[in-house]
Amino acid sequence: MDPILGDCSLAKLRARTSHKWRTYDPDVLPAFVAEMDFDPAEQIKDAIRAAVAAGDLGYPHKGDLGEAFAYFASGRLGWSPDPDLVYAIPDVMTGITEVIQALVRPSGGVVINPPVYSPFFFRVQLAGRRIVEAPLAVAPDGSYDLDLDALDHALGLPGTGAYLLCNPHNPVGRVWSREQLIAIAELTDRRGVPLLVDEIHAPLVLAGARHVPFHTIDHPAARRAIVFTSASKGWNIPGLKCGIAVAGDREGAAILTQRWDGLLASHLGVHASVAALRGAWPWLDAAVRQIDENARLLAVLLAEHLPGVRYQRPQASFLAWLDCRGLGLGHDPAAKFLTAGRVALSPGEDFGVQGDGFARLNIGTSPDLVTEAVRRMAAAVAGQQAPRG
Numbered sequence: 001m002d003p004i005l006g007d008c009s010l011a012k013l014r015a016r017t018s019h020k021w022r023t024y025d026p027d028v029l030p031a032f033v034a035e036m037d038f039d040p041a042e043q044i045k046d047a048i049r050a051a052v053a054a055g056d057l058g059y060p061h062k063g064d065l066g067e068a069f070a071y072f073a074s075g076r077l078g079w080s081p082d083p084d085l086v087y088a089i090p091d092v093m094t095g096i097t098e099v100i101q102a103l104v105r106p107s108g109g110v111v112i113n114p115p116v117y118s119p120f121f122f123r124v125q126l127a128g129r130r131i132v133e134a135p136l137a138v139a140p141d142g143s144y145d146l147d148l149d150a151l152d153h154a155l156g157l158p159g160t161g162a163y164l165l166c167n168p169h170n171p172v173g174r175v176w177s178r179e180q181l182i183a184i185a186e187l188t189d190r191r192g193v194p195l196l197v198d199e200i201h202a203p204l205v206l207a208g209a210r211h212v213p214f215h216t217i218d219h220p221a222a223r224r225a226i227v228f229t230s231a232s233k234g235w236n237i238p239g240l241k242c243g244i245a246v247a248g249d250r251e252g253a254a255i256l257t258q259r260w261d262g263l264l265a266s267h268l269g270v271h272a273s274v275a276a277l278r279g280a281w282p283w284l285d286a287a288v289r290q291i292d293e294n295a296r297l298l299a300v301l302l303a304e305h306l307p308g309v310r311y312q313r314p315q316a317s318f319l320a321w322l323d324c325r326g327l328g329l330g331h332d333p334a335a336k337f338l339t340a341g342r343v344a345l346s347p348g349e350d351f352g353v354q355g356d357g358f359a360r361l362n363i364g365t366s367p368d369l370v371t372e373a374v375r376r377m378a379a380a381v382a383g384q385q386a387p388r389g
């Protein structure tokens, strides 16, 4: 592993007290929540140390976040957002929820593409809006794609008030093409449905794939869309509580401005995000290389130890969506992996009924821990008790 990422030693990781490391007993290997195991980037640590030393721990001010994000987006994503239209928010899901409340009337529908990140269901419903499913299409080889007919149908249903698109997609790891995004812009425009785009995984696009930022689509609907992203996923700092919302036009900006008091980021998170976006590119490169290597390694390990699992390498990010239906472990294979293998994956059903028989494995770690996760899963399948530790 690149030394910039640390060594992911279990002894050090188990000293962490985050959700990932405190939810299960110490003998369980956690590979569920989307948090990576790498050491933080030095630039982020320096920024936090400097803020603490200066006593700069007050309520947030956006500061240079707009310029820093525009710098990153133009250098890495081929996108030049207006820094004035970049907003600090506490996290992506809170930003999405606030904007949905602004755009969709109570009990109105929000279209999503399951299997998809479980808080999409949870937060929309908690906000008193309805989920409208336009499931992804699945090819015979198990690969996923957008189903534009299903999407158009969902957009046209009475009461549909917004579409929440996930690109890159969690958990299936797809990045959608420019042509697909143009088609989405066209459909939402025709149906008059506002669009929210979650691009939180965009900094982690893997070799061979290309993320197309929605705002680079040449279509009026693209300019009306509100995009949500962050440094928190790419640089692994979700606990610092700073996400980013990017409005495409003055109306989107007005929604975010009006709700500013419900969208206060952590000031430390703003500092850390600016440092990451401006200077921690070598760290990001190392993380992407490692995830890519792990994604390839996982294919080899599964073929050898768990040939009943179907897996397509993700195009982005560190989440592997595993079709475990061939293992005969029932609806919730993650439950079996946990009890019999002492490895915690995310249950597929959390991502919608389409996830029945699936599980999501976090590979944002060392090759050794990916190998250990598969060893424990295989031990669970073989009905053996994995050694504890």
Ligand SMILES: Cc1ncc(COP(=O)(O)O)c(C=O)c1O
Pocket: 034, 090, 091, 092, 093, 094, 117, 166, 170, 198, 200, 201, 230, 232, 233, 238, 243
């Ligand atoms: C697609 C997607 N959106 C949002 C989030 C959560 O982001 P935040 O912690 O900023 O709300 C995640 C976390 O894994 C995610 O995968």
